[in-house]
Amino acid sequence: MQLQASRFESLGDAFHTRLPPTPLPSPHWVGWSAEAAALLGLAPELPQDEALLQRLSGNQVPDELLPLASVYSGHQFGHWAGQLGDGRALLLGDRVGPQGRHEVQLKGAGRTPYSRGGDGRAVLRSSIREFLCSEAMHALGIPTTRALCVTGSPAPVRRETVETAAVVTRVAPSFIRFGHFEHFSHGGRHAELRRLADFVIDHFYPDCRAADGNPYAALLAAVTRRSAELVAQWQAVGFCHGVLNTDNMSILGLTLDYGPFQFLDGFDPGHVCNHSDQTGRYAYSRQPNIVYWNLFCLGQALLPLLDDTQQALDALEPYKTLFPTALQRRMNDKLGLAELREGDDLLTEDLLQLLGRERVDYTIFWRRLSLAQAASADYAGRAELSDPSRTAQPPGPAWQPVRDLFLQPDGFDGWWTRWQQRLATDADADADSSADPAGRLGQVDQVGSRMLRANPRVVLRNHLGEVAIRQAQAGDLGALQRLQAALARPYDEIPGSEDLAGFPPDWAATISISCSS
Template sequence: MNAPLSPQAGHRIDQLPLANSFADLPPAHYTALMPTPLSKPYLVCASASAAALIGLDIADANDATFIDIFTGNQILEGSKPLSAVYSGHQFGTWAGQLGDGRAILLGDVPAPAIEPSGRMELQIKGAGLTPYSRMGDGRAVLRSSIREFLCSEAMAALGIPTTRSLCVTGSDQIVMREQRETAAVATRMAQSFVRFGSFEHWFYNEKHDELKTLADYVIANFYPQFKTADNPYKALLTEVTLRTAHMIAHWQAVGFMHGVMNTDNMSILGLTLDYGPFGFMEAFNATHICNHTDQQGRYSYARQPQIGEWNCYALGQALLPLIGEVEETQAALRIYKPAFAEKFQELIRAKLGLQTSQPDDGKLFDRLFEVLHGSHADFTLFFRSLGNVQIDVAASWEPVRDLFIDRASFDSWAQQYSARLKVENSDDEARKLAMHAVNPKYVLRNYLAQIAIEKAQNKDFSEVAKLLQVLEKPFDEQPENEKYAALPPDWANDLEVSCSS
């Protein structure tokens, strides 16, 4: 059951002007190969807003040509399909060579609104075996493909740097994971899919010429302002470190947990990349681990900022031969901590409706997270509900207080917060508008994704389309969709996601 897609003016799929700048790199950086066809594919979902970025006519999405192209069954003129090689640290341990084990880059297309390159790469994930598949089968499953599709588009709507998802196609072809599942292919988009691990690959193989070639390619295409810098590679590391710090501050502020922050999953453009066992914080627990595979809690919510810095240091190590001096490399990396702290405080200040910065704000914020943790209050509902509070109207605080088991602790914090608001003569109505503009009412809770997935597994894709529609406007009230903002049901406590998700 396919949900109708709204027409969007643009290219027809068979006229999409495809090139592939990554294919112009020396062959050592990738393997040219064709996708493995998937039997009898069908459309599961497509994003009109993602399609608009590349001028694609979304009205074509149900056409056989569109489905075949984005399943890998048909190759467009100008495409030079390839899978990239990279390496990486996985859960803090050097894993050696990895690479696109189930992803194939079709090429890049014009995207005038995207700066600085003006282009977006199209990559199909789940398109079959590659030389980098290791023990895998090169396929993706419907479950994980829908999760990535919905979360990519949800994150974009939240204003968080991310890769985008154009569509998902499915097939009745069986794929074995923990159980029998059906295959799917997700088409994702980004200016580039180059990762920290792309640079680590050449560093640890002691191939500095290839390392320089890749760095020069990234600078020329995505950071052209650094070509004339005194040390372009230091400038590159500084900017990537800054972007990474800002991205993770956004994650923390919205309660997003990536789950697998390996260096091969870190974007050189500071984008949220590779959605696997992700999760949005519900009952707040600073030590929450969203990835069932992560037994040691390396990628827990509380540790994400630290791991982000660790990953930047891994990138700095890889770029050291180009930067030239340890001191210069360390100087580039020192931007991480202050950049993260400044951005995170800026975001939390906005979430609390504060217009000014005061010396004790950090203490107010730290205490808030302690109180949230102590009562395991719902993260999203708390910030959204707080926007409705009128400082001097006691009854308006009750819906927020109801989220806390330890009401005394919340009341104590609320007194500090009220006093802080009065210092800047905060206006209730203006503050509500400002807070609702930055505190989402709707996020991709795991149980919502699970409901949509279970329907899709029975060929009913209407809930995927409906959920996308809701998540594309996360800050709007949407009274007709109130149920999507509700606390998770009891059965959702048993949901687990792992690296296979």
């Protein structure tokens, strides 16, 4: 795999340290992403290439491309942490593929000047989780860094227990974080701050240069838009990041750094997936506000480049409307609603309260709702539902699997009637029922199909990852490969994969995910 010198290197020595990786003893292939390989213009098949295995394990580095670790700072759990940096990640270089230029980075490749006493390694457990989730998020259509592969080693690594080492090869157009800007701003190094901002604008946000007014304010506004869209997608699919520090926020609006993440099982707005998060700062329901808080920190970091504080506040202000609008648009997709209308937010909020009261499984509810709607399209928009005072049990056996998710289904029944009435307004808008009843039914029939494309059947639940990890640790990669294949097609009904789309077992509640990796 031929690489070019990274563009990030051109920023200068103040931004990084060059050093070789620490060799990984006796490496072997653990996982390979065909889609990420195609992104880089590589063959999709797992390579039978010993030289590439050694290189992606940090054992062979061309003299002309000595890797680098970047320096950044950040706020961690709401407190200024000072200098951080790539403590175990090394940027190998850039690769130009069919979809543009991407950085290739090894995570777990050994100690760097920014390791802060750590060993610079990653363990097989966390590497598999990041590998699977990076590619799963991409398949869900959520912006993310990618993972080309995982290589493993029998080398011991001590965390809570002794585990084995691994390296995950990560891919992204850039790994620049909010924390990079904070590092130079808090240090009073405004020349480097400007150089960094110019680099990001020139390579990733060129429209900001042409915008009226201050280009750095335009950059902050653009990052605000992308971040609002990103967290809306997280919330819609039930994804908890777990450690939304400013140094884990991508300047490109990508999901970055898969540590103690989790997809919700039973719906709980207050769910905290990170065992290390003692105060619940990064609970699922708090993610939108935390992202705004992080953007505020980015705005503070950019102040030396702005005309005044108000310019930063003006760039951040749209988040307050961008996020709820983006989230409602995603929720309307999940509900099969064609467009945003007044009252849709209340319909959604009432449903989420129903799910939260009984901790209904989030993914299974939405999938069953989609399947029922697809199987019962002829009921949607029926004339008898036009009476808003009427509350009916959902008709037909297709709806029973949805009602079975509730101990007290009457609340769902009432909500279902309101939802069907709302669907009927979409059908009425698309086709006059008296002039073209077939057209109206055709529009209604599309609702279920639209919902099935918005509500995944399979997500990377903790217990699914845990099974794949345990078997991989025992030398069996079959479960990992099977799960990876299903996650690559999250909206498809794949025969023989019912266990991957079912309820979590009781022991799943005992899985503890922390910042240790």
